[in-house]
Amino acid sequence: MPHDIPHLLGILVATLVATKLLGELAQRIGQPAVLGELLAGVLLGASLLGILQPDDPVIHAFSEIGVLVLLFEIGLHTDLRSLLGVGSAAATVGLVGVVVPFALGTGAAHLMGLPAIPAIVCGAALTATSIGISARVLSDLGQLETREGQVVLGAAVLDDVVGLIILSVVSALASGVSVSAMGVGISTAAAVGFIVAALVIGGRIAPPLFRAAVHLEAEGSLGVLALAFAFFMAWLAAKADSASIIGAFAAGLVLHRTPQREAIESKVTTLGHFFVPIFFAAVGAAVDVRTLADPHVALVGGALIVVALVGKFVAGYAPWWFHGSKTLVGVAMIPRGEVGLIFAQMGLATGALDVSLFSAIAVMVMVTTFIPPPILSHLSRRRPAASPRLSGVAEEGIDDLVVGGE
Amino acid sequence: MPHDIPHLLGILVATLVATKLLGELAQRIGQPAVLGELLAGVLLGASLLGILQPDDPVIHAFSEIGVLVLLFEIGLHTDLRSLLGVGSAAATVGLVGVVVPFALGTGAAHLMGLPAIPAIVCGAALTATSIGISARVLSDLGQLETREGQVVLGAAVLDDVVGLIILSVVSALASGVSVSAMGVGISTAAAVGFIVAALVIGGRIAPPLFRAAVHLEAEGSLGVLALAFAFFMAWLAAKADSASIIGAFAAGLVLHRTPQREAIESKVTTLGHFFVPIFFAAVGAAVDVRTLADPHVALVGGALIVVALVGKFVAGYAPWWFHGSKTLVGVAMIPRGEVGLIFAQMGLATGALDVSLFSAIAVMVMVTTFIPPPILSHLSRRRPAASPRLSGVAEEGIDDLVVGGE
Numbered sequence: 157m158p159h160d161i162p163h164l165l166g167i168l169v170a171t172l173v174a175t176k177l178l179g180e181l182a183q184r185i186g187q188p189a190v191l192g193e194l195l196a197g198v199l200l201g202a203s204l205l206g207i208l209q210p211d212d213p214v215i216h217a218f219s220e221i222g223v224l225v226l227l228f229e230i231g232l233h234t235d236l237r238s239l240l241g242v243g244s245a246a247a248t249v250g251l252v253g254v255v256v257p258f259a260l261g262t263g264a265a266h267l268m269g270l271p272a273i274p275a276i277v278c279g280a281a282l283t284a285t286s287i288g289i290s291a292r293v294l295s296d297l298g299q300l301e302t303r304e305g306q307v308v309l310g311a312a313v314l315d316d317v318v319g320l321i322i323l324s325v326v327s328a329l330a331s332g333v334s335v336s337a338m339g340v341g342i343s344t345a346a347a348v349g350f351i352v353a354a355l356v357i358g359g360r361i362a363p364p365l366f367r368a369a370v371h372l373e374a375e376g377s378l379g380v381l382a383l384a385f386a387f388f389m390a391w392l393a394a395k396a397d398s399a400s401i402i403g404a405f406a407a408g409l410v411l412h413r414t415p416q417r418e419a420i421e422s423k424v425t426t427l428g429h430f431f432v433p434i435f436f437a438a439v440g441a442a443v444d445v446r447t448l449a450d451p452h453v454a455l456v457g458g459a460l461i462v463v464a465l466v467g468k469f470v471a472g473y474a475p476w477w478f479h480g481s482k483t484l485v486g487v488a489m490i491p492r493g494e495v496g497l498i499f500a501q502m503g504l505a506t507g508a509l510d511v512s513l514f515s516a517i518a519v520m521v522m523v524t525t526f527i528p529p530p531i532l533s534h535l536s537r538r539r540p541a542a543s544p545r546l547s548g549v550a551e552e553g554i555d556d557l558v559v560g561g562e
Numbered sequence: 563m564p565h566d567i568p569h570l571l572g573i574l575v576a577t578l579v580a581t582k583l584l585g586e587l588a589q590r591i592g593q594p595a596v597l598g599e600l601l602a603g604v605l606l607g608a609s610l611l612g613i614l615q616p617d618d619p620v621i622h623a624f625s626e627i628g629v630l631v632l633l634f635e636i637g638l639h640t641d642l643r644s645l646l647g648v649g650s651a652a653a654t655v656g657l658v659g660v661v662v663p664f665a666l667g668t669g670a671a672h673l674m675g676l677p678a679i680p681a682i683v684c685g686a687a688l689t690a691t692s693i694g695i696s697a698r699v700l701s702d703l704g705q706l707e708t709r710e711g712q713v714v715l716g717a718a719v720l721d722d723v724v725g726l727i728i729l730s731v732v733s734a735l736a737s738g739v740s741v742s743a744m745g746v747g748i749s750t751a752a753a754v755g756f757i758v759a760a761l762v763i764g765g766r767i768a769p770p771l772f773r774a775a776v777h778l779e780a781e782g783s784l785g786v787l788a789l790a791f792a793f794f795m796a797w798l799a800a801k802a803d804s805a806s807i808i809g810a811f812a813a814g815l816v817l818h819r820t821p822q823r824e825a826i827e828s829k830v831t832t833l834g835h836f837f838v839p840i841f842f843a844a845v846g847a848a849v850d851v852r853t854l855a856d857p858h859v860a861l862v863g864g865a866l867i868v869v870a871l872v873g874k875f876v877a878g879y880a881p882w883w884f885h886g887s888k889t890l891v892g893v894a895m896i897p898r899g900e901v902g903l904i905f906a907q908m909g910l911a912t913g914a915l916d917v918s919l920f921s922a923i924a925v926m927v928m929v930t931t932f933i934p935p936p937i938l939s940h941l942s943r944r945r946p947a948a949s950p951r952l953s954g955v956a957e958e959g960i961d962d963l964v965v966g967g968e
Contacts, residue, residue: 161626162800165793172790176783183779217620220567376835377582383836384578387571394568426832429782430789 164214168434170207174200175433186533188289188491191525193433194518197440204445210438222435223498224404225428227320228386230287231408232421234313236355245475246310252474253489254315257282257467258322264459268452273330274513277503278456280326281517282464284319284495285312286525290488293529297536299488304480308488311471317405319495321347323502324399330508350398354389354406359413366416378416379423385411386424401498439497439518442504447512448519457516464524465490484535490528496521570620574840576613580606581839592939594695594897597931599839600924603846610851616844628841629904630810631834633726634792636693637814638827640719642761651881652716658880659895660721663688663873664728670865674858679736680919683909684862686732687923688870690725690901691718692931696894699935703942705894710886714894717877723811725901727753729908730805736914756804760795760812765819772822784822785829791817792830807904845903845924848910853918854925863922870930871896890941896934902927 178192178199200208209215262279270278290312294300300309324347325340362385369381386407393403411420447453472486500517503509509517580602588598606614615621668685676684696718700706706715730753731746768791775787792813799809817826853859878892906923909915915923 161623162797162806164623164626165630165797165800165806169790169794169797172786172793176778176786176790180778180783213619214623217567217570217623220570224571372582372586376832377586379832380578380582380835380839384575384582387578388575391568391571391575394571400568400571423832423835426782426785426829427836429786429829430833433786 167208167212167215170200171196171434171437172430175437179433186529188293188525188529190286190289190436191522193436194440194497194522196433197437198443198445199440200437201441201443203443208437208441210442215434215438218431219435219438220400222428222431222433222438223401223501224386224390225383225424225431226435227401227404228383228408229421229424229428230316231405231410232412232417232424233287234316234409235412236409243310245478246307247314248475249307249471249485249489250311250314250318253285253311253468253471254283254318254322256470257463260463260467261460264463265456268456268459270456270513273508274503277326277330277499277508278460278513278517280319280322281496281499281503281520282460282467282492283322284315284492285468285489286491286495287312287316289491289525293491293532294488297532299484299532299536299539302480302539304484304488307475307478307480307485311485311489316495317351319499320399320402320405321351323495323499324393324402326499326508327399327502327506330503330506346396347398347402350393350396350402351406351409354392354403355409358389358406358410362410363414366411366414366420370416376423378419379427382411382416382420382424383427399502436497439501442501442511443515443518444511445515447515450512453512453516456513457519460516460520461523464492464520465527481535481539484532487528487531487535491525492521496524573614573618573621576606577602577840577843578836581843585839592935594699594931594935596692596695596842597928599842600846600903600928602839603843604849604851605846606843607847607849609849614843614847616848621840621844624837625841625844626806628834628837628839628844629807629907630792630796631789631830631837632841633807633810634789634814635827635830635834635838636722637811637816638818638823638830639693640722640815641818642815649716651884652713653720654881655713655877655891655895656717656720656724659691659717659874659877660689660724660728662876663869666869666873667866670869671862674862674865676862676919679914680909683732683736683905683914684866684919684923686725686728687902687905687909687926688866688873688898689728690721690898691874691895692897692901693718693722695897695931699897699938700894703938705890705938705942705945708886708945710890710894713881713884713886713891717891717895722901723757725905726805726808726811727757729901729905730756730799730808732905732914733805733908733912736909736912752802753804753808756799756802756808757812757815760798760809761815764795764812764816768816769820772817772820772826776822782829784825785833788817788822788826788830789833805908842903845907848907848917849921849924850917851921853921856918859918859922862919863925866922866926867929870898870926871933887941887945890938893934893937893941897931898927 174196175193178196179189180192182192183189197208199205202209210219258279261282262275265275265278266272287309290308291300294305294308299305321344325344366378369378372378386404389403389407390400391403393406394400411417448457468489469486471489473482497518500509500514504511504514581599584598584602585595586598589595603614605611608615616625664685667688668681671681671684672678693715696714697706700711700714705711727750731750772784775784778784792810795809795813796806797809799812800806817823854863874895875892877895879888903924906915906920910917910920
């Protein structure tokens with residue numbers, strides 16, 4: 157037997173139950189579920205209970221599929237056209253919110269003695285606001301359809317896209333390509349080129365394919381073929397020396413425009429409920445809590461947290477012409493999440509980060525996720541709720557994202 | 563990196579697309595989708611294209627999860643009480659349909675020179691009618707709610723249960739326990755005891771647990787926790803020296819009685835659409851088509867096919883008091899499927915079967931699945947359709963089973 161299946165089943169039961177229960181607990185105390193899932197992973201991981209080994213081949217495969225399903229879901233929910241409608245304020249917040257944390261984070265990490273590549277990975281992990289967490293918190297507070305809410309969502313989508321492009325550049329650098337303007341240029345061109353090519357070519361090929369798939373008699377074909385399409389694009393992206401998650405995200409963007417989107421979303425979401433928590437738990441399990449007692453690690457982690465808070469908050473004030481609560485926008489941009497963790501995990505996998513730096517980034521992600529909800533709740537109590545709690549978001553949980561007033 | 567993820571993605575894309583397309587093709591020519599999925603596996607497998615390696619650790623894990631999800635689904639659809647209502651005719655057809663093929667198959671294999679254990683595995687692989695295939699074919703012909711249809715369904719459920727019990731006995735024998743009346747008795751008692759204990763204890767514990775799970779805020783919790791419950795029962799069954807699929811089946815039987823059954827079914831079915839074809843494809847991929855050219859293998863395979871056809875057909879005539887088409891019942895009992903393949907795969911994994919015997923059994927399963935649909939279609943053209951095509955079965959495809967007039 158190539159793998160001890162009962163042993164694997166035991167690990168899966170522990171992981172699924174722990175992530176669901178701690179995720180639920182987090183939501184009950186007003187925090188997003190992803191925090192509970194991360195903590196479940198930390199608990200089950202090597203440094204505490206030792207049940208979940210993120211480098212076991214099968215767990216690693218489940219977790220990688222989890223992150224691909226997650227990015228596919230984010231892509232499915234992202235409407236590039238409605239993003240354009242949100243306008244220049246969102247673009248400004250998004251871009252400033254990428255550049256400032258990236259520059260400050262890389263600079264701070266470098267000042268504290270880190271070499272160039274790890275410092276760049278640290279900076280990059282600070283760039284992307286979590287669309288999932290921000291959308292869910294704003295919706296819970298009835299602020300999703302305010303102008304501030306729309307700006308935050310537009311900016312979060314933009315910085316996810318930019319973050320993913322940075323990821324594929326950084327991942328090329330981290331796997332040993334030397335840091336040169338030329339190398340960065342080529343990697344950026346490859347990532348942007350891949351997304352553009354995927355949208356243009358995929359946008360022509362996918363709609364007729366999925367129109368045909370609807371006529372398949374076997375129920376379930378549509379969801380499975382959509383997933384196969386996402387895996388295919390992820391495979392293509394990897395072959396094109398870009399990041400496989402870029403491919404999954406691009407697959408989602410392409411299928412967002414097909415009439416079959418809702419049917420596909422519902423199937424992919426169900427698969428995501430199974431696979432995505434395994435990704436977050438595996439990320440949590442890779443955290444070594446013992447390294448956080450090291451003063452140097454604690455110092456780097458503390459500096460990253462400060463930069464993470466300041467960098468996104470100032471981005472809220474960047475569109476000086478915007479009439480609305482810049483404070484609310486700045487605070488709502490703070491939560492990092494999926495993409496920050498993906499950076500950290502990629503850094504660990506390629507050896508660019510050691511486990512202590514990885515743990516410092518994971519803690520930064522958790523702290524930036526803890527802080528905004530109570531502040532946003534306080535800020536929005538002084539304002540009328542512009543929209544009812546979105547049932548779609550509320551029902552579908554934190555893994556399901558709503559973007560641009562869909 | 564513990565596993566080459568892009569390589570895995572390529573394999574998954576090939577497997578998912580090939581199983582869906584060949585499954586669809588099979589349905590279009592009036593055959594069940596599972597046949598297409600098996601053939602897709604044979605095509606992708608070691609002896610032809612060499613893309614799908616069923617003993618790769620990750621593929622093996624996916625395929626094992628696939629068979630657990632499938633048995634969990636079958637359990638969820640099985641109503642033990644309505645089975646009792648179908649009465650003595652179904653019980654007689656079911657039991658005769660287990661005993662005759664088992665005795666004839668073991669005897670024939672032994673006569674042809676096989677040692678005791680492989681001969682017993684061959685006989686055991688003939689015992690279980692595929693509920694999925696039989697229910698789907700009868701429903702397509704409008705015969706599912708006739709008295710004949712009900713008898714076939716009741717008998718198929720019964721012989722699945724008996725087949726699973728035989729499986730756990732045979733799997734204990736195959737892993738080296740010596741063949742003694744004592745050993746068989748203990749294994750039978752363990753399997754029956756496990757199912758009874760699971761039903762009694764699980765029947766008390768599960769309903770309050772899943773009533774509580776409904777109140778969880780995070781959507782998707784119910785389906786994931788149900789799956790975790792199935793994995794937990796499978797793990798328990800393995801620890802109790804029974805077969806893990808017995809545990810997954812028992813978990814389904816227990817949850818069948820909860821008010822949350824439909825919600826759970828819908829989630830598990832979606833996961834099944836992804837995982838179950840990987841199981842069938844992996845079974846197909848393990849077939850070495852070259853061994854079928856060996857005259858001895860062809861002879862054993864031919865004998866198994868004859869025994870498989872005759873053994874189930876005579877079972878249809880066993881309830882002499884039954885007023886209805888005994889021919890229709892006998893033919894409808896012929897298709898083997900999931901459980902036969904599970905036997906064959908277990909025999910291969912434990913070393914009780916070599917790859918040529920395994921391939922002979924897989925071919926027997928395919929042939930018994932090919933033959934009945936045209937005959938049943940011919941028989942039922944001479945009879946009025948008693949029921950419209952069941953939309954539930956028709957919509958949900960071959961992996962979704964309807965039992966006892968639910």
